[in-house]
Amino acid sequence: MMHIVIIGAGECGARAAFALREKGFGGEITLIGAEPHLPYERPPLSKDGLAEASLPKFIAGAARYEEARIAVLTSVTAESIDRAQKSVTLSDGRSLTYDRLLLATGARPRRFPGVPEDAGRIRMLRTHADALAIRAALTSGARLAIIGGGFIGLELAATARRLGAEVVLVEGLPRVLSRGVPEEIAAFVAELHRREGVKIICGAQIEAIEEADDGARLLLADGAGVKAELVVIGIGAVPNTELAEAAGLAIENGIAVDERLCTSDRDIYAAGDCCSFPLPHYSGRRVRLEAWRNAQDQGALAAANLMGAGETMASVPWFWSDQYEFTLQIAGLAEGAQTTVRRDMEEGAFILFHLDGERRLIAASGIGPGNAVARDIRLAEKLIAAGAKPDPLALASPETRLKKLLVA
Template sequence: GARLAVIGGGFIGLELAATARTLGAEVVLVEGLPRVLSRGVPEEIAALVAERHQREGVEIVCGAQIAAIEEAGDGARLRLADGVNIEADLIVVAIGAVPNTELAEAAGLAIENGIAVDEMLCTSDPDIYAAGDCCSFPLPHYGGRRVRLEAWRNAQDQGVLAAANLTGARKTMASVPWFWSDQYEFTLQIAGLADGAQATVRRDMEEGAFILFHLDGEGRLLAASGIGPGNAVARDIRLAEMLIAAGAKPEPLALASPETRLKKLLAA
């Protein structure tokens, strides 16, 4: 019976909206960009997620600008720039995070979209390492492009790697970025980064699940984005992750055909 307003249509905002709706709350979600999940999620999948939320009764307002957040009795009021007022018992802001780099800056470390580290997670000071959401690092599978990932598996992998390298292991970061999110009965999984993709191939699977494979201009697999009930896409996304790590250039027709096992493409 409570009324919740969520600011931000990314993974956290949408997961919160789904959970709150399942628990019986009324939910309004406000997003400043033209669609939800704008960062890293293909429009085809984002539209499916938005439709599922709306079918559940979540009100989604995109392209909105916030004029003010005010107290209103025992609750709060969200005033939008177009004059619309949204009354709520609780407002949750889920618009992303700024990396905490103050200590690193005070130590004189290089900063570039977070604490800059090399492929071994070493900062500009050879005695200091950084790992997790606070650091940006080069991705070998994407030409050394520097990224900062806000995902638990990245933090876990980097924590292990930083600890090993602090003891002299000198191992390099080689994992492929991976993200996931649960929305009602759907699980969304993404391996790799689709920026720079020149072609997208769709593979339809059982139970309405599907995967989008993103290829560069030379046919190399850059990323795979999948959605379906439960773990419907989990195995193939994991295999796609391995194909990305191998620098594979699979045939588009083979990727599109559910009869072609990705494990076979990996072996080839």
């Protein structure tokens, strides 16, 4: 009986396991996870999951895995892959043989130089255990220092303010959300946080972080200091490629895969945050995406191709972030845009449409309260996938329905 082993029990790995059954795979499936929990959603960890200090939002309950005949191994890691023998050695001493292998090993937070891993007052946010430790310190009036002005840092800042904590956010670059978010939207987000009482310091270089029994202190290059009961570091993520690299697989800003998610070994696939892949809508440009929906899409695609379907990637990158009552959504990649067109909407919402030199729509970035921009971003995503070249004046006009442009 064919055996498919999936290393990594996060969003991507779990979705792939269930997709295999949905697509009719009748062999054995083993899902390997390092954490003690069943697979759970990570996006809530910086939002409601942190605020409520609840159990993780599980992707499925134990009964559903049992019903689907998916063996889930928790609290265990894969130590090595023997490609010749097609086997995986686990940290508990067991060895599993496979016919096909999926690496969904994800990514880990980038560490700040010099900070010990066991520092109690200096944390990073990746797991449910991390969220519980951070939540315990976020009492009303407590002071939180966040290093990094990306999505994680800003979502954490919004949640901390909701809980009544004082927040200082330190970003080394000139503005927050420097990766993939237009400056106009980043400025809107920064002003939103300042109105909510977050102190944002951009262009600041951190010389050192000092830990004490009652908190920690950031020492900035300009001589200033920031004191807090807790420091959370959110300066990006590093793909977990060590297992693949030790097995001799090709690495290029992650585990290198082709348009079918196949690695340099035809029986090993990789998907999710750990892999880099060519984007068909952007002339095959190789990227690595740390995004919830990408993990879902690639989990499903990997499942199909583990069964020999030979399908290629077709989805457009999509990101979202909830901060206070606002939701930011981005479809596509704006890098290389020659023209940006703004569409103002009701309730203060707006969307920026990004076009390349041939006037082809390559990205759309929007922000507004609740789901104000969700429908139009979804339609923009379809326009991007279609390679559409819509009239910029039509994009700018709120009276023009994007669905009409899509039909055209």
